[in-house]
Every structure is written in structure tokens, then in C-alpha cells.
Amino acid sequence: MQRPPLKHWRACGAALVVRLPDDGDTRERAICTVCQTVHYENPINVVGTVPWWGETGDQVLLCKRNIEPRWGKWTLPAGFMELGETTAQGAARETDEEAGASIEMQELFSLINVVRVGQVHLFYRARLLSTHFNPGHETIEARLFTEDTIPWDEIAFRTVRETLERYFDDRRRGHWGVHTVDIV
Numbered sequence: 001m002q003r004p005p006l007k008h009w010r011a012c013g014a015a016l017v018v019r020l021p022d023d024g025d026t027r028e029r030a031i032c033t034v035c036q037t038v039h040y041e042n043p044i045n046v047v048g049t050v051p052w053w054g055e056t057g058d059q060v061l062l063c064k065r066n067i068e069p070r071w072g073k074w075t076l077p078a079g080f081m082e083l084g085e086t087t088a089q090g091a092a093r094e095t096d097e098e099a100g101a102s103i104e105m106q107e108l109f110s111l112i113n114v115v116r117v118g119q120v121h122l123f124y125r126a127r128l129l130s131t132h133f134n135p136g137h138e139t140i141e142a143r144l145f146t147e148d149t150i151p152w153d154e155i156a157f158r159t160v161r162e163t164l165e166r167y168f169d170d171r172r173r174g175h176w177g178v179h180t181v182d183i184v
């Protein structure tokens with residue numbers, strides 16, 4: 001787990017200690033030395049879409065990142081899931097925020113465990129309803145690419161590359177699956 005350990009428990013301001021809890025838990029946790037609150041850290045969800053265009057879905061929408069990390073690299077629209085929304089709602093929201101794209105949400109396409117950073121990435125296929133994009137401040141440029149024109153060496157994240165590769169594989173086969181990928 002690469003996340004930095006919590007230093008303080010905000011509610012009481014007391015120090016935390018990392019140890020095994022007293023309840024039989026087999027993992028060490030950050031535990032408040034005063035109130036004994038156990039701070040569980042669990043994987044978080046990143047949700048996004050593969051927005052596609054063209055009668056045969058030969059084009060996908062990518063966003064050039066205007067934020068770190070990976071500034072200037074290309075990504076599918078995706079971001080952290082928020083409380084109070086479903087994974088599909090979060091994916092649609094991120095697509096609106098990052099690309100300003102009008103879409104019709106479709107099925108789940110890829111589920112990628114990124115174990116070393118404690119994240120689960122979920123991408124849904126999404127049919128673009130227009131090629132007019134209105135990217136937000138997190139995006140320098142949003143545009144369509146065919147498989148041949150995708151800047152494969154300039155893709156921001158491995159999860160995006162894995163998803164795009166499977167998208168074009170499935171398109172060739174004429175069958176859309178749900179793909180589970182483990183990046184350990």
C-alpha cells in the first residue's frame with residue numbers, strides 16, 4: 001500500500017499508532033491512541049467512459065490532460081467516484097466535466113484492479129451523440145482518434161491503454177465483452 005499513513009485523527013487530535021487492532025483483524029491499521037478509532041483504508045474507485053463515435057465505433061474520444069499527474073498526456077475521461085452516485089453516474093459526470101461531451105451510457109466494459117495504488121478503475125462504453133466537445137479546465141483538448149491515430153506513447157495511464165486495446169480488439173471481433181484486468 002503506497003498511501004502515506006494518516007498522522008492524526010482529526011476529531012480528537014491525538015496521535016495514531018499503526019498496529020493490529022484488538023478485534024482479531026489480521027492487518028495492521030492506523031489506530032488513535034486516545035479514542036481507539038481504527039482508520040480503515042480501502043481501495044477507491046476511479047470511473048470513466050470509452051466515448052465512441054462512428055457507425056462502427058471506429059473513433060474514440062480522448063482528453064489531453066491539463067492537470068498533474070501526466071500533464072499533457074492523453075486519457076479517457078475518468079476520475080474519482082463521489083459519494084451519493086453510482087459508478088455509471090460518476091463515469092457520466094466525469095465525461096461531462098472533462099470533455100463536455102454529450103453521451104448515451106452503455107454497458108460496463110473494463111474493470112481494472114490497480115493493486116499497488118489501491119484503486120479499482122471501471123470504464124463504461126458510451127455512445128457519443130455529437131462531436132461538439134466543451135472540455136473543462138482539467139482538459140487542454142478533447143478530440144476523436146481512430147486506432148491508428150491514437151498517440152499510444154502519450155497515453156497517461158496504463159488502465160486507459162489496457163481499456164483502449166481491448167476496445168479495438170472487441171470491435172474487430174464484433175463482440176463487446178466485460179474485461180477484468182489485474183495490474184499488481
Ligand SMILES: [Zn+2]
Nearest residue numbers: 009012032035
Ligand atoms: Zn481519537
